[in-house]
Amino acid sequence: MTESNSNRETKPSVWRSLRNGFFFALAIITIAYAFQVTKVDLEEFRKESRQQSRVRVMRALANPDLFDFDRAETTVNSPVYLPCPGGVEPQIQREASGEAYVESLSCGAAGDVITLNGFNFPPNTDVVILFVPGNDPESTLALAKARVKSDSQGQFTAGVELPKDRESDDVQFLRSYSYKNVGTPRWSKSALNTWDKIIETVFMAFLATLLGTLLSFPLSFFAARNLMKNVRSPLASVALNLLGWPLGIWLGFQAGKFLLGISDSFAENIWMNAAGVGVSLLLIAFGARWSLSRGETDSSTMSRILTQVISIFTAALAIYAVLELGSLGMNLGLSMIESLGSFGFLGNFLFQSGDILRTITPALSALIAGGIVSSGLGRWGQSLSERLPVQTARLVNAALAAATGALLFIGIAQVLNWFYEIGNPLYIFTLPAILGALGGLTLAFLNHPKASLPIGLAVYTVTRTIVNAVRSVEAVIMAIVFVIFVGIGPFAGVMALGLHTIASLVKLYSEQVESISAGPLEAVEATGANRLQTIIYAVIPQIIPPYISYTMYRWDINVRMSTIIGITGGGGIGFLLVQNINLLDYNAASTQMLAIAIVVSLMDYVSSALREKAV
Amino acid sequence: MLEARNITKVYEGGVQALTDVSFTVPKGQFLAVIGLSGSGKSTLLRCINRLIEPTSGQIFWNGQDVTAASPEELRRIRRRIGMVFQSFNLVHRSKVLTNVLAGRLGYTNPAWSLINRFSKTDIEKAHQALARVGIPDKADYRADELSGGQQQRVGIARALMQDPEIILADEPVASLDPVLAHSIMKHLERINKEDGVTVLCSLHFLDLVHKYADRVIALNQGRLVFEGLPGEIDDKKFKEIYGRDAERVG
Ligand SMILES: Nc1ncnc2c1ncn2[C@@H]1O[C@H](COP(=O)(O)OP(=O)(O)OP(=O)(O)O)[C@@H](O)[C@H]1O
Numbered sequence: 001m002t003e004s005n006s007n008r009e010t011k012p013s014v015w016r017s018l019r020n021g022f023f024f025a026l027a028i029i030t031i032a033y034a035f036q037v038t039k040v041d042l043e044e045f046r047k048e049s050r051q052q053s054r055v056r057v058m059r060a061l062a063n064p065d066l067f068d069f070d071r072a073e074t075t076v077n078s079p080v081y082l083p084c085p086g087g088v089e090p091q092i093q094r095e096a097s098g099e100a101y102v103e104s105l106s107c108g109a110a111g112d113v114i115t116l117n118g119f120n121f122p123p124n125t126d127v128v129i130l131f132v133p134g135n136d137p138e139s140t141l142a143l144a145k146a147r148v149k150s151d152s153q154g155q156f157t158a159g160v161e162l163p164k165d166r167e168s169d170d171v172q173f174l175r176s177y178s179y180k181n182v183g184t185p186r187w188s189k190s191a192l193n194t195w196d197k198i199i200e201t202v203f204m205a206f207l208a209t210l211l212g213t214l215l216s217f218p219l220s221f222f223a224a225r226n227l228m229k230n231v232r233s234p235l236a237s238v239a240l241n242l243l244g245w246p247l248g249i250w251l252g253f254q255a256g257k258f259l260l261g262i263s264d265s266f267a268e269n270i271w272m273n274a275a276g277v278g279v280s281l282l283l284i285a286f287g288a289r290w291s292l293s294r295g296e297t298d299s300s301t302m303s304r305i306l307t308q309v310i311s312i313f314t315a316a317l318a319i320y321a322v323l324e325l326g327s328l329g330m331n332l333g334l335s336m337i338e339s340l341g342s343f344g345f346l347g348n349f350l351f352q353s354g355d356i357l358r359t360i361t362p363a364l365s366a367l368i369a370g371g372i373v374s375s376g377l378g379r380w381g382q383s384l385s386e387r388l389p390v391q392t393a394r395l396v397n398a399a400l401a402a403a404t405g406a407l408l409f410i411g412i413a414q415v416l417n418w419f420y421e422i423g424n425p426l427y428i429f430t431l432p433a434i435l436g437a438l439g440g441l442t443l444a445f446l447n448h449p450k451a452s453l454p455i456g457l458a459v460y461t462v463t464r465t466i467v468n469a470v471r472s473v474e475a476v477i478m479a480i481v482f483v484i485f486v487g488i489g490p491f492a493g494v495m496a497l498g499l500h501t502i503a504s505l506v507k508l509y510s511e512q513v514e515s516i517s518a519g520p521l522e523a524v525e526a527t528g529a530n531r532l533q534t535i536i537y538a539v540i541p542q543i544i545p546p547y548i549s550y551t552m553y554r555w556d557i558n559v560r561m562s563t564i565i566g567i568t569g570g571g572g573i574g575f576l577l578v579q580n581i582n583l584l585d586y587n588a589a590s591t592q593m594l595a596i597a598i599v600v601s602l603m604d605y606v607s608s609a610l611r612e613k614a615v
Numbered sequence: 616m617l618e619a620r621n622i623t624k625v626y627e628g629g630v631q632a633l634t635d636v637s638f639t640v641p642k643g644q645f646l647a648v649i650g651l652s653g654s655g656k657s658t659l660l661r662c663i664n665r666l667i668e669p670t671s672g673q674i675f676w677n678g679q680d681v682t683a684a685s686p687e688e689l690r691r692i693r694r695r696i697g698m699v700f701q702s703f704n705l706v707h708r709s710k711v712l713t714n715v716l717a718g719r720l721g722y723t724n725p726a727w728s729l730i731n732r733f734s735k736t737d738i739e740k741a742h743q744a745l746a747r748v749g750i751p752d753k754a755d756y757r758a759d760e761l762s763g764g765q766q767q768r769v770g771i772a773r774a775l776m777q778d779p780e781i782i783l784a785d786e787p788v789a790s791l792d793p794v795l796a797h798s799i800m801k802h803l804e805r806i807n808k809e810d811g812v813t814v815l816c817s818l819h820f821l822d823l824v825h826k827y828a829d830r831v832i833a834l835n836q837g838r839l840v841f842e843g844l845p846g847e848i849d850d851k852k853f854k855e856i857y858g859r860d861a862e863r864v865g
Pocket residue numbers: 626627628630631632650651652653654655656657658659
């Protein structure tokens with residue numbers, strides 16, 4: 001021990017200092033280059049114009065535009081001729097506003113300074129002197145010329161230079177204007193807008209979190225190594241499973257479309273909808289009861305087929321019930337929007353939910369059917385590979401793997417073709433098919449025909465890769481894409497935030513699943529529970545507290561994100577903020593910043609309080 | 616009858632945990648498995664219901680080859696093999712009743728499990744099982760609110776729910792004090808004697824072996840080094856099982 005230590009000490013110290021010097025130089029160069037790239041420059045900072053805009057903007061930001069007042073205004077228009085007609089001062093009617101009046105010369109040459117003496121203005125207030133061109137005393141178009149303060153008697157004196165490019169034969173005016181805020185303050189327009197948008201923002205975050213949580217919950221199990229590493233199946237099962245997906249998806253989609261067609265023919269009538277929902281729910285209840293009650297007692301082939309037929313029928317009924325429920329929601333919603341008045345949003349919710357239900361049902365039924373068919377075929381493949389003698393199993397494996405490989409590669413080629421419009425059938429059919437089949441064959445001959453492949457790890461890897469890829473794109477960037485998909489507005493923001501939430505929650509959740517204690521898992525598995533039951537009884541109870549805590553954390557992040565996602569058109573308060581900054585309306589922008597700060601810190605507090613409760 | 620034939624287990628990474636272990640257990644026997652820490656007791660017990668896949672060798676149970684069973688068949692086999700663990704392996708945040716009912720999952724339709732439902736008879740049975748292990752009043756407690764001895768009773772109740780033909784007990788009393796250890800062992804003995812359930816139990820203390828076991832097998836570095844009656848373990852055998860330097864304490 002000591003020997004090796006002393007050995008290390010005697011290492012030539014020249015080398016060591018050389019190495020240290022090298023690293024030091026490298027560090028300096030890196031920092032210097034960073035200065036160059038990020039344009040560190042105080043010259044610009046010191047400029048006069050910068051200083052002025054700094055002061056202006058900081059003051060505006062410190063004055064959020066929150067309240068409006070009623071104004072008691074004092075306006076006195078003093079007629080003035082520019083230049084004096086015929087060189088003499090014309091007689092004119094002087095104007096007064098209540099007590100207040102202004103004395104001044106009634107004409108002058110361009111560039112002359114005219115002195116105004118005001119009397120009986122409100123004491124100690126700002127008076128703005130404006131030049132009103134044209135002969136309309138009511139005109140709001142005016143050039144600010146001077147700003148003075150009235151004294152304690154309400155008098156003021158101001159010198160105003162007449163403009164050089166406004167000569168006219170008509171009478172023009174010098175307006176003395178002052179105001180005072182009176183009465184109770186009202187919320188300003190931009191405060192009200194900000195309120196609207198901050199509500200939108202919070203609900204964007206809410207919906208995105210809800211969507212993300214619901215979807216990432218099941219997905220997180222596929223991304224957990226400890227659950228997936230024991231999932232293995234023989235090649236025949238894997239191949240049939242993969243082949244089952246497109247078949248099932250096609251069948252399910254056709255079924256969904258067919259049922260949609262039937263339900264469309266009653267779509268208008270609210271009573272038919274209700275009846276449809278009721279009758280199909282009743283039938284489903286019967287079907288479910290019947291097939292559950294059979295349990296495992298009776299397993300003759302006839303009764304198994306019967307059970308399956310009834311299950312399929314029940315599933316179809318379930319899809320139909322969902323469709324009818326969708327129509328019901330839409331119809332009810334429509335009538336509610338009209339009759340509920342200010343609670344019409346409830347009707348709109350029903351209508352939109354119904355619409356969503358009906359839109360996604362074919363896709364959903366396709367997915368579910370895909371899952372069912374593929375798992376059925378997979379199980380068949382499992383039993384095939386158990387029953388067949390080794391040589392036959394090898395042949396079957398080879399055929400199945402080749403077919404699956406070919407199909408998979410053709411599928412990928414089709415996707416590529418959609419993007420790049422290759423069009424040549426040699427490249428999008430023949431070659432991928434040959435390559436895929438060869439790949440499948442290789443896999444089949446490399447493995448023992450009855451060996452079980454670590455398919456769970458494959459699923460795990462694919463899920464993890466996709467999730468990590470999606471997570472690396474910021475939600476603000478995703479919003480740009482969704483704005484193109486669904487248009488500018490909060491919906492695009494919800495989609496972008498939701499997608500990002502799914503990706504990051506799947507990662508966080510699955511890490512929690514990976515860190516649960518394995519004992520209960522083992523114990524439940526040992527009772528003969530299947531995988532689903534093991535997850536429900538051994539995994540879920542262990543992950544509930546961290547899941548709640550992560551969901552709250554994500555909701556917090558989503559609120560922050562949704563405040564800026566509007567920058568790219570994704571709705572929420574960010575849109576308003578950027579708009580006001582671009583219009584140089586910093587008082588209004590300050591209102592929005594204030595709102596963001598309040599909401600974010602509030603959310604921070606609420607979420608950490610709730611998180612503490614959950615754990 | 617349970618028969619292990621030439622069971623060998625090599626873990627990933629090359630640890631040879633079991634080498635060519637063969638033995639038979641007649642129905643209704645209380646078999647103790649002894650051996651030093653790391654000798655492969657846990658591995659052996661888990662190979663029987665394939666919580667750990669043996670690298671080679673076979674397990675026969677009532678004439679069926681467990682090692683060749685399909686996933687579906689394996690589930691049916693497992694639900695008749697109860698298991699009790701040193702660290703109890705209860706789901707801490709769940710109720711005691713739920714933990715006990717989990718023993719019934721192999722018999723329950725997964726669709727019911729999806730909505731967390733068990734049949735009335737199962738719930739009734741769970742209460743009876745809790746009563747049988749002496750804690751009928753703890754059903755609605757959270758599992759982690761119980762003491763160690765009580766938690767192990769819940770573990771036994773969970774195994775009872777399976778209507779087991781065999782119970783595999785992996786050092787069921789190693790984390791309990793001697794008094795509690797005897798009370799837990801008595802429960803296992805009762806189940807063995809009254810219900811005729813075969814029990815395979817790994818144990819650390821020889822006095823427990825003498826008191827409860829019908830027969831003993833001993834492992835040393837993954838090899839079967841002794842098979843016989845508890846009374847046959849004399850000083851010479853003891854040194855063979857536990858190594859030259861070991862001293863008898865129990
Ligand atoms: N998952 C695993 N991966 C690799 N090696 C393992 C694993 N589990 C156990 N082993 C090794 O296998 C050998 C036998 O372990 P096993 O747990 O079966 O012993 P045991 O007799 O139960 O010991 P103890 O009395 O301490 O519980 C040990 O050397 C151990 O390190």
